[in-house]
Amino acid sequence: MLMTTQGNKHKLWWQLCFLLFLIVASVIIIKNHKEMEYIKNSGYVFGTVYNITYQYDRDLSPEITARLKEVDEALSTFNPQSVISLINSNQNMMTNSMFDHVFTLAMQVSNDTHGAFDITVAPLVNQWGFGFKHGTMPTPEVIDSLRQLVGYRQVKLTNHRIIKQRPEIMLDCSAIAKGYGCDAVAQLLRSLGITNFLVEIGGEVVASGKNARQDKWRIGVTKPIDDSLNVNNEMQTILPLTDMAMATSGNYRNFYYKNGRKYAHTINPKTGMPVQHNILSATVITNSCAKADAYATAFMVMGLDSAKAVMKRHPEMMAYFICDDGKGGYKVWKSEKLDVCQ
Numbered sequence: 001m002l003m004t005t006q007g008n009k010h011k012l013w014w015q016l017c018f019l020l021f022l023i024v025a026s027v028i029i030i031k032n033h034k035e036m037e038y039i040k041n042s043g044y045v046f047g048t049v050y051n052i053t054y055q056y057d058r059d060l061s062p063e064i065t066a067r068l069k070e071v072d073e074a075l076s077t078f079n080p081q082s083v084i085s086l087i088n089s090n091q092n093m094m095t096n097s098m099f100d101h102v103f104t105l106a107m108q109v110s111n112d113t114h115g116a117f118d119i120t121v122a123p124l125v126n127q128w129g130f131g132f133k134h135g136t137m138p139t140p141e142v143i144d145s146l147r148q149l150v151g152y153r154q155v156k157l158t159n160h161r162i163i164k165q166r167p168e169i170m171l172d173c174s175a176i177a178k179g180y181g182c183d184a185v186a187q188l189l190r191s192l193g194i195t196n197f198l199v200e201i202g203g204e205v206v207a208s209g210k211n212a213r214q215d216k217w218r219i220g221v222t223k224p225i226d227d228s229l230n231v232n233n234e235m236q237t238i239l240p241l242t243d244m245a246m247a248t249s250g251n252y253r254n255f256y257y258k259n260g261r262k263y264a265h266t267i268n269p270k271t272g273m274p275v276q277h278n279i280l281s282a283t284v285i286t287n288s289c290a291k292a293d294a295y296a297t298a299f300m301v302m303g304l305d306s307a308k309a310v311m312k313r314h315p316e317m318m319a320y321f322i323c324d325d326g327k328g329g330y331k332v333w334k335s336e337k338l339d340v341c342q
Contacts, residue, residue, distance in 0.1 A: 038196070038212045045072060046178055048202030054189055055196040055209075067188045068181060074098040075177040077122075087162050088170050094160040102173055102180050102290060103157050109176075109294040110152040113310060117298035118152045118269035122172035125267050128274065143272040150269050179247050179293025182206045186245075186289075199289075203248055206289050207241040216240035224250055224280035224322050224330065236281075236322060236330075237340050245289035249296035250281035250322075266300045277303035280330070281322040285338070292317075304333060311335065 123146045154165040182199045186206040196209035207217040220235040282299040284292040299307035318335035325331040
């Protein structure tokens, strides 16, 4: 009986010591994690600037640059040797996993939005151009001709190869590539055990964990003021974000005037014309930045009523729309569950 009592006491003592060790170790780990500095890397990719902030014990600039280079080599139309560029020049080649992922998602969004999002719209976008480079509007005949080359159903992915119904069809993933680039870098950071980070490429973001102030990341939505020079930084609102991705599409920076009429840079793939409706800025928040990027573009094409109908089918997404109120001012429609800081 005495031996059993002493054995129980000895066992209890070791259990208490082990518990104390776990507590001390946890405190040390948490303390070291909080004291770990936030590192920021910036650069230029996809024709825009990126800023990536993360809490880690070393600079990951080489790894981040390498990951972005992989995305560029798959999706950049500015890179003549990228997968998408070689497909556009009708080279007989196999795609890679990054291209396949983005293409598949693009087709899903195109189906869901009835073609409002379409990665084959490039010929129309190029014809309209920014600022009428040739000084003339596209004629109805030219637009009708180019519309024959636009339509997501005219391309398909089979066994890592793109099949086009017409060789003149061009693919352009610029309305989804920045978002996917954010996702790709976020995946890299998570694979290294990093939980606190913000990845931003050209305004599209993936936010995880907390910022240096141990709070949610605060992401601004710019007021939709005509700003072709990109100098306006006035915020419409601030969205606190963590463990989510966000993308914004708007026509208040990319537009031009001709004969007193304003033309937006967003082209409706169905009509071949610049969109003209009441949405000035569409912000989408969901679990994938590529998905947010694509839907934000689609909503700019669809208009408010159609965009709200899509949102009803997607409880995993939240949206913040800034619209023209018809009186020279703005009105806002946002998802009920969206947390907003004014």
